[in-house]
Amino acid sequence: MYVLHYAPDNASLIVRLYCEEAGIAYRCELVDRSTRAQDGPGYRRLNPAGLVPALETPDGPIAETGAILLWLTDRHGLWPDAALQGPFLQWLFYLSNAAHADLRRLFYPEYYAPPGSLPAHHDMAAARMVVHFTLLDAAATQYPALFAPQSALAPYVACLLRWSALYPRGQTGWFALDRWPALTQLAQVMDARTGTARVALAEGLGDRPFSAPTHPLPPEGSAT
């Protein structure tokens, strides 16, 4: 069985939702961010960059959300139809290297910008996120099957929407889900999945974690 090293409401959530939807057996092991366990030698052996998640598999550990999703897609025969493989890959990598990367910059501005320029940094990163969601909204309209709950793209988009609405606290004014009708629908559909309900309970994410998110109240661990 796979072991998913997770922290509540962290990027591990994307992998967890994908496993739930596909019926892939896994168990979770908490990375305790309150004691910075992600920087300890045990975790760094799984992921040298110290980021959550990591997935232990019979073939060794895998780091990086996108890599885990691709590996599971391969291993469990979850690829979309041949004609949709190209679009699937392009949007998955776009989520990983553009949307997710820019959102991380919005959350951790101090790693990128000097203190005096944080507002400028925030505005530029937020403007890029608006572009990303606008392109993703068009893609979800063009390729509904690729953004259906069974696809790895759906939990990825749903989680980025959730985090955009919540973090960083007090600086989410740029985000308004209803600007993007196809993404609004995706969030509502994801909210209604039974896998989402199980994970939301386990991580304390509330009743509508994607279309009307609230700050998590996890029974174990810490989101930050």
Added chain:
Amino acid sequence: MYRLHAAPDFASTITHLALVQLGVPFDLVNVDFEAGRLHTPAYRAINPLGLIPAMETPDGPIFETAAILMYLDERHPGVLAPAPGSAARAAYLSWFVFMNNTVHPLTMLLVHPERVAGEDVQAEVSHGVSAQLAEGLGHLDRALAVDPGLGHPAIGFYLAVLLRWMQKFAAVPADAIDPGPLPAIRALVAAVEAMPAAKRVAEAEGLGPTPFTAP
């Protein structure tokens, strides 16, 4: 037949290397980005982001460097990366995605630090980006030292082109990456440079005799 929309010394160089290595037939279309071609509706239909590269395939167009590499690897397995289903795939994917979502964006910020928070603070931003990049490359270098077999062509091509830019195009020259402390990365990039595919692409794109080790 594939049609790669490219420009010399752009991210398309990475996918160009992959196509030559695979030995599959393809057309290379040079995109005249200075003439604004990236912003035309015809190009946006191929890549809505208006970025290079994009590739037309029998299944339709694809953009994103890593997506093009993965697509080619799925269609022509076993050359660019460990075959899907093999045990080496797990570690390969971890580092391939790391290259794409961490090393590649940080390299672009080293070249364009003004994109972080404007031109006023670009020197400070560049310095921080360079440090983050050195840290990330350090992780990769240690992984390659432990397992040189990780240096599959998809990782080697990607790394070689990015390392070229990190050395040559940093906006603040003092923040350019010195590969000196990264011996496993240097060895991989030197091996890539000696490959016939690299020689052919370097010549076609005018990248000089040592495009990756001494750009």
